Amino acid sequence: MNSFSPNMLKTFENCQKKYYFKYVQNISVPQPVSFFEKGKNIHALANYYLKGADISKLLPALSPEEKQIWQKLLENEFFQKTYVNSEYNLSAKINDFWVGGRLDALMKDGDDYFILDYKTGAIPKNPEYDYQTMVYLICADRVLKNYNSLKFIYIDLKNNKNYVIDFYSEKKVQYVEYLTKICNKISQTLEFDLSSEKCKFCEYAKFCY
Numbered sequence: 753m754n755s756f757s758p759n760m761l762k763t764f765e766n767c768q769k770k771y772y773f774k775y776v777q778n779i780s781v782p783q784p785v786s787f788f789e790k791g792k793n794i795h796a797l798a799n800y801y802l803k804g805a806d807i808s809k810l811l812p813a814l815s816p817e818e819k820q821i822w823q824k825l826l827e828n829e830f831f832q833k834t835y836v837n838s839e840y841n842l843s844a845k846i847n848d849f850w851v852g853g854r855l856d857a858l859m860k861d862g863d864d865y866f867i868l869d870y871k872t873g874a875i876p877k878n879p880e881y882d883y884q885t886m887v888y889l890i891c892a893d894r895v896l897k898n899y900n901s902l903k904f905i906y907i908d909l910k911n912n913k914n915y916v917i918d919f920y921s922e923k924k925v926q927y928v929e930y931l932t933k934i935c936n937k938i939s940q941t942l943e944f945d946l947s948s949e950k951c952k953f954c955e956y957a958k959f960c961y
């Protein structure tokens with residue numbers, strides 16, 4: 753049975769050629785280390801902190817900018833909720849497919865649950881219908897079963913803002929429909945569209961003809 757991550761779905765929608773390189777031919781192209789460094793450090797620190805580890809030895813290694821970002825995250829109202837899990841792998845079966853991914857953190861306040869996603873860069877253009885949002889909410893809904901409310905929170909650490917997405921039954925139906933549609937489309941694709949023109953800012957540009 754086919755299984756898809758939000759990244760796979762997004763890649764297919766944006767460029768089938770890239771999807772073909774990355775997920776069919778399994779060509780892996782490492783990004784420059786500096787590209788993700790800041791985000792990776794903050795994510796790792798947040799995970800240790802939430803799991804109750806002693807982070808005092810890690811803090812001096814942060815750059816001044818990372819220290820500021822870390823402080824913003826510590827002060828964030830959603831990051832201060834009750835911890836449920838972090839770096840949390842979840843999956844859910846949707847019709848004939850599995851979708852899943854790893855949540856930055858799941859927090860709660862009584863029976864109200866919050867999926868947190870820390871962003872040191874930009875938040876998605878259309879956050880409510882981003883594949884990550886849809887997949888994580890559907891997965892959390894399956895695992896939690898009984899809850900009062902469930903929300904997805906993009907924590908925009910650059911601008912110190914939260915983008916809050918509510919989840920309710922109509923949206924659940926809509927998300928399942930969207931996810932089924934794209935999963936079906938991928939699994940029925942026998943020939944990928946390789947006609948796109950090479951672009952500048954893609955890590956696969958050197959394979960692109």
Ligand code: SF4
Binds near residue numbers: 767
């Ligand atoms: S360079 Fe552009 S066309 Fe080629 S794989 Fe990347 S995104 Fe697609």
